[in-house]
Amino acid sequence: MSDAPVRLGVVMLCHDDLPIAARMARVWAEGGAAVAVHVDAKAPAEAVETMRAGLADLPQVLFSPRHPCEWGTFSLVRATQDAAGLLLDRFEDVTHVLVVSGACLPLRPVRDLCAYLAVHPGRDFIESVTAEDVGWTVGGLNEERFTLRFPFSFRRQRKLFDRYVALQRRLKVRRRIPQGLVPHLGSQWWCLTRATLRAILTDPRRTEFDRYFNRVWIPDESYFQTLARRHSRNIESRSLTLAKFDDQGKPYIFYDDHLELLQQSRCFIARKIWRGAGRLYAHFPQGDPAAASVAEPRLSQLDRLLGQAVARRRLGRPGLYMQSRFPLKDRENGKTSAPYAVMQGFTDLFPGFEPWLASRIDADVHGHLFALHGVEFAGRQPIGPGALPDSAALRDLDQRGFLANLVRSARRMQVWQFSPRDAQDMNWFLATDPNARIFVVTGAWAVPLLHSGMPFDDIRRVAVILQRVELAQMEVLNSVWLKAQTQIWDLADFCARPSAVLGGILRRLGGAPEAATDLPPMRDIAGMGRFLQRLRNAGLRPQLMGDFPATDPDPPAAAVQGRTAP
Amino acid sequence: MFFAEDPENAPALNKIPLVRWQRGQVYVSSTHMLLPRSLNRVYDENGGEKASGCLLHAKFLSTFVEKSAEELTRRQHYADSQEYLAYHAGLRDDPDFWCEQSCELQDWRQLEDLGLISKGNWA
Numbered sequence: 001m002s003d004a005p006v007r008l009g010v011v012m013l014c015h016d017d018l019p020i021a022a023r024m025a026r027v028w029a030e031g032g033a034a035v036a037v038h039v040d041a042k043a044p045a046e047a048v049e050t051m052r053a054g055l056a057d058l059p060q061v062l063f064s065p066r067h068p069c070e071w072g073t074f075s076l077v078r079a080t081q082d083a084a085g086l087l088l089d090r091f092e093d094v095t096h097v098l099v100v101s102g103a104c105l106p107l108r109p110v111r112d113l114c115a116y117l118a119v120h121p122g123r124d125f126i127e128s129v130t131a132e133d134v135g136w137t138v139g140g141l142n143e144e145r146f147t148l149r150f151p152f153s154f155r156r157q158r159k160l161f162d163r164y165v166a167l168q169r170r171l172k173v174r175r176r177i178p179q180g181l182v183p184h185l186g187s188q189w190w191c192l193t194r195a196t197l198r199a200i201l202t203d204p205r206r207t208e209f210d211r212y213f214n215r216v217w218i219p220d221e222s223y224f225q226t227l228a229r230r231h232s233r234n235i236e237s238r239s240l241t242l243a244k245f246d247d248q249g250k251p252y253i254f255y256d257d258h259l260e261l262l263q264q265s266r267c268f269i270a271r272k273i274w275r276g277a278g279r280l281y282a283h284f285p286q287g288d289p290a291a292a293s294v295a296e297p298r299l300s301q302l303d304r305l306l307g308q309a310v311a312r313r314r315l316g317r318p319g320l321y322m323q324s325r326f327p328l329k330d331r332e333n334g335k336t337s338a339p340y341a342v343m344q345g346f347t348d349l350f351p352g353f354e355p356w357l358a359s360r361i362d363a364d365v366h367g368h369l370f371a372l373h374g375v376e377f378a379g380r381q382p383i384g385p386g387a388l389p390d391s392a393a394l395r396d397l398d399q400r401g402f403l404a405n406l407v408r409s410a411r412r413m414q415v416w417q418f419s420p421r422d423a424q425d426m427n428w429f430l431a432t433d434p435n436a437r438i439f440v441v442t443g444a445w446a447v448p449l450l451h452s453g454m455p456f457d458d459i460r461r462v463a464v465i466l467q468r469v470e471l472a473q474m475e476v477l478n479s480v481w482l483k484a485q486t487q488i489w490d491l492a493d494f495c496a497r498p499s500a501v502l503g504g505i506l507r508r509l510g511g512a513p514e515a516a517t518d519l520p521p522m523r524d525i526a527g528m529g530r531f532l533q534r535l536r537n538a539g540l541r542p543q544l545m546g547d548f549p550a551t552d553p554d555p556p557a558a559a560v561q562g563r564t565a566p
Numbered sequence: 567m568f569f570a571e572d573p574e575n576a577p578a579l580n581k582i583p584l585v586r587w588q589r590g591q592v593y594v595s596s597t598h599m600l601l602p603r604s605l606n607r608v609y610d611e612n613g614g615e616k617a618s619g620c621l622l623h624a625k626f627l628s629t630f631v632e633k634s635a636e637e638l639t640r641r642q643h644y645a646d647s648q649e650y651l652a653y654h655a656g657l658r659d660d661p662d663f664w665c666e667q668s669c670e671l672q673d674w675r676q677l678e679d680l681g682l683i684s685k686g687n688w689a
Binding site: 246247252258305306308309310312313314315316317320322323324325326327328331332333334381383384385386387389391393394397408409 | 570571572573574580608609610611612613614615616617618665666667668680681682683684685686687688689
């Protein structure tokens with residue numbers, strides 16, 4: 001620990017909200033710092049007078065020459081230079097100069113900061129990253145900040161600004177960067193030692209540098225950051241001021257309910273603070289009155305929270321469709337929120353499939369949720385998970401919303417039955433959703449037809465429709481856009497080894513595969529070969545059932561014996 | 567409960583009650599819909615969430631049957647008070663709004679978890 005006394009000088013840049021700025025200047029001054037206040041020349045005269053009068057009792061508060069300031073221009077650098085020069089000239093004992101704005105709030109006492117600086121003697125706290133490596137600037141201009149000219153205001157003359165940039169790019173105009181300078185960028189809220197700052201302000205080439213930076217874009221984020229690299233021997237590339245930006249590059253504003261978070265962050269200074277955050281202004285700076293603390297700022301929790309906010313704004317919660325999040329198709333960032341399973345063809349073979357499956361896996365096993373006549377919730381309840389009603393009309397108003405809400409609001413995994421008899425509108429949605437597990441026995445819809453006892457002519461007509469629907473669905477499930485996990489068997493294949501297939505499904509759905517040895521009662525498929533042949537004879541070409549020999553007066557076992565399981 | 571088989575005619579559940587007002591803007595249907603059209607886009611279409619909230623609308627109180635009868639005589643509502651006709655008819659049988667899926671309102675964090683509101687960009 002160094003014994004050299006640290007005296008802090010504070011350059012305070014104020015634009016509006018002068019009453020709050022005056023209050024902050026008093027906090028800094030009464031904490032023992034020398035303060036040079038720069039007030040934007042555009043601020044109303046009477047407000048500035050009030051501020052001056054209010055701070056007249058503090059000899060350690062100076063007012064520096066006023067410049068009209070505009071965001072992104074050199075005027076801010078000029079203001080900082082003047083105010084910093086004033087501090088160094090008038091207060092011989094100032095060892096460090098810190099730049100804050102009128103909207104910055106010291107979270108810890110000035111003596112904490114002084115003690116912290118004393119532990120790191122001769123160190124310049126200034127975020128300074130080479131322009132090539134910067135990835136954070138929103139809007140693109142990194143290196144071009146230094147090689148193009150920016151005579152127009154970004155905020156007031158946006159069109160001219162953009163056009164002039166485009167023109168220079170097209171003409172390949174490049175400014176020469178002064179020899180010996182390596183462009184660096186970083187936060188304008190820095191804390192430099194007297195020696196470094198003095199060297200920057202009295203640099204023999206300062207006129208040349210100032211002229212150059214006068215046309216650089218946002219020079220307050222690059223002037224001191226670049227020149228510190230030239231003069232400092234000990235740069236700590238980070239800011240002592242907590243300043244976070246959101247996804248759009250706007251600074252985060254802190255409110256009263258961030259009090260605890262800010263307290264735990266142990267940062268020295270935070271910005272921006274909402275002008276009405278009375279509790280924050282009353283509470284901070286906060287510290288141990290007995291002894292100064294040199295504790296390091298601890299940003300992890302704050303970073304996590306702000307990171308969550310950025311992620312929420314940019315990516316949102318997967319599978320959520322609501323008032324303020326209604327993603328376009330394929331921009332959902334997660335079409336649904338959790339895995340779910342769709343079973344096709346199984347209930348056609350096993351009438352008792354639903355309860356059988358429900359007792360073997362931890363899931364809500366529904367019937368045909370997309371049946372045309374209505375929603376078949378588990379147990380045929382009129383109201384399902386998320387208080388979704390079983391009305392077909394309500395479901396069909398927004399099938400995507402119905403499905404996503406069901407999966408999102410249910411506590412357990414959702415499993416439902418599907419068939420070509422159901423509404424097919426969600427096929428692409430299901431196929432492109434990585435959360436979907438789709439198990440299909442193709443052609444199983446023929447089994448109930450075989451046992452229907454309907455006139456054959458009707459059966460033929462129904463078979464034509466169902467086959468066309470299922471073929472269209474298979475095309476979707478075999479597309480290159482498939483993101484769902486699918487497993488597809490044809491009817492003959494499945495009937496050859498139902499236990500093995502169901503065991504595999506149980507395992508995929510988190511159940512015990514052994515539980516599949518005890519199969520539910522299965523509909524008889526004897527006569528399927530003959531039945532399919534009759535359909536062929538009637539002009540249909542059954543494509544989805546697999547191989548059933550055309551002549552099978554025998555029991556089903558004989559029909560499947562010839563097949564080898566793949 | 568109401569409009570189950572006629573969802574297209576069900577009442578709107580969205581509101582845009584907070585608008586930084588400028589000349590040329592107008593509420594078309596109460597606070598449910600605004601013109602120009604772009605003002606209604608209070609949602610993100612690229613997957614992100616914008617900030618949104620809930621209004622606790624205590625509509626179906628014990629006095630509602632009376633009120634709906636009154637509204638029907640006043641006939642001040644849109645579409646011939648279709649909404650109030652439906653309420654009036656539905657409430658005559660003293661229905662139960664509670665179902666297995668109902669849960670007690672706790673706080674705004676619960677509403678956020680349920681996906682009814684979002685903090686959007688707020689930290």
